[in-house]
Amino acid sequence: MKFRNFFKILNNGVQLHYCTQPQPIQKITEKIGFIGDGNMAKAICFSVEKHNIIDFSQVYVSSPYRANLNIWKEKGANISIHNYEVARNADVIFLAVKPHFLKNALDGILENNNVDDIKNKLFISILAGYTLEDLEQFLKPFKESRIIRVMPNTPVLVGEGCTVYCPGKNVTQNDLSIVKTLMEVTGLCFEVEERFIDPIAAVCASGPAYTYLFIEALSDGGVRMGLHREMATMLAAQTVLGAGKMVLSTNKHMGTLKDDVCSAGGTTIAGIHALEKGGVRGSVIDAVQSATNRAAELRKAK
Template sequence: MEIGNSERITQIIGFIGGGNMAKAIFDGIVSKKLVDTNQVFVSGPRIERLSYFKDQGVHIAENNQSLIKSCDVIFICVKPHVLETIACQINSPSIDDWHNKVFVSVLAATSLEKIQSCFVMPMKLIRVMPNTPLAVGEGCCVFTPKPNVEAKHINLVRSLLESSGLCLQVPENQINAIAAVSGSGPAFMYTIIEAMADGGVKMGIPRADAVKLAAQTMLGAAKMVLQSGKHSAQLKDEVCSAGGTTIAGIHALERGGVRSAMMDAVEASTKRAIEMECSHK
């Protein structure tokens, strides 16, 4: 088993479901040359929707059971309400090396316990909460393995995911809150970028330039937080000159409740995830 950000992985990777998250993970690991496209299988209910993968040279599996027989690591990238249907399709004693396979769930608000309860065979299962910026090498994901998952399999999955950004192992009871920050977070950030660009357009900057400036500014600010080692409040203070333009803008943000609104957004997303998880039990 080859593991490491600069090493090629020899295992066969499968994706049950070919939606946005499967594409993001696939794009990330292929762009980093961890795997070749001919090491990847994908399945889905409608073959025509898998054309993106087919065009990349990925194997299109005839069905989910066929995919599992062919693969070593299987990402379950479907909506939670489809889980039981998928389980019925692949529960089979004919898969004689089931115990050697690692299943990685990216299902939102679906616990390890719930996933395992849908399957007849004991699974080596890892629950992952990734986000779509994995596709551009700036992802943020967390994972929780079942106790029966061996260290070599945890390291393999970690290598696949951390090749495209930050990847942390966390207790399962933190995943819903983390999903609100990093999973839903990109949508929150896109909203801020859009709002900043709108402000620039209002003040006379062409739309295309305003979007680029806002996005690059957020990217740069994020790297400053991650690489400088300084608290975000300190970095903010370093930009705010006494009586200057930035502190005037910060005052406007505080008056508009930006800090409270962002905290409310994380809280609302977390509560919704908990509601969804409870409904799946």
């Protein structure tokens, strides 16, 4: 049993709700495929399996590099260097290649003489830069297939991820149920309009990298002032984790939480002053803007 939290989309924004009763973990029977074996594919699959939603025997994964598949094989997944094998055997197929490799990956499937075997599939795209319209066009040769665009982040691996999804045409309630069952156990998961995907990706999908940079800098500061690295990193990481939980659990504005820590004339406000002089706030906003704009550039480039 697990307590799940979820978002409900309201007309005036997104409101966080918490289930008050434990929800039973629902195991799914569909075969799950990954075209692409990178870090995000591993994070999703390994987390979902850890929560007993699937077994590795249900998993099919492909990569052009056989050596990359060894870790999957050791865990009991079905592996292949041919994307067609994943597309033929799996019911739910994650498109998890780098965006610029998508066309080649799908072309490799279409070149197979038995492509008519691939129908009535649910495709889940985790690719930046490809809209639902783009993806539906790519998947036209696969009869009765549906597409859901999903944007997760790497902390799904440890059950603290943030995932949003947007369904394409002809997606069924069962398709949505599969996505929610797979992704809710990895952290927050909610549906959004497609126009929000790029800025959400800039905050959530790219955000862990910004946060790691901050944690490293906070650790560096501790080392600069005499702490051992291991202690400084542990304290910095736990501080960021705790601060995030304070934001989610107290319902207080971040400015209020900051003010609660800043005593008049004290040490914390002196540190805040230094951060503001360094332009930290503006730099983070610029990072989100740059990542969002880059997604648009990727669309144009393809």
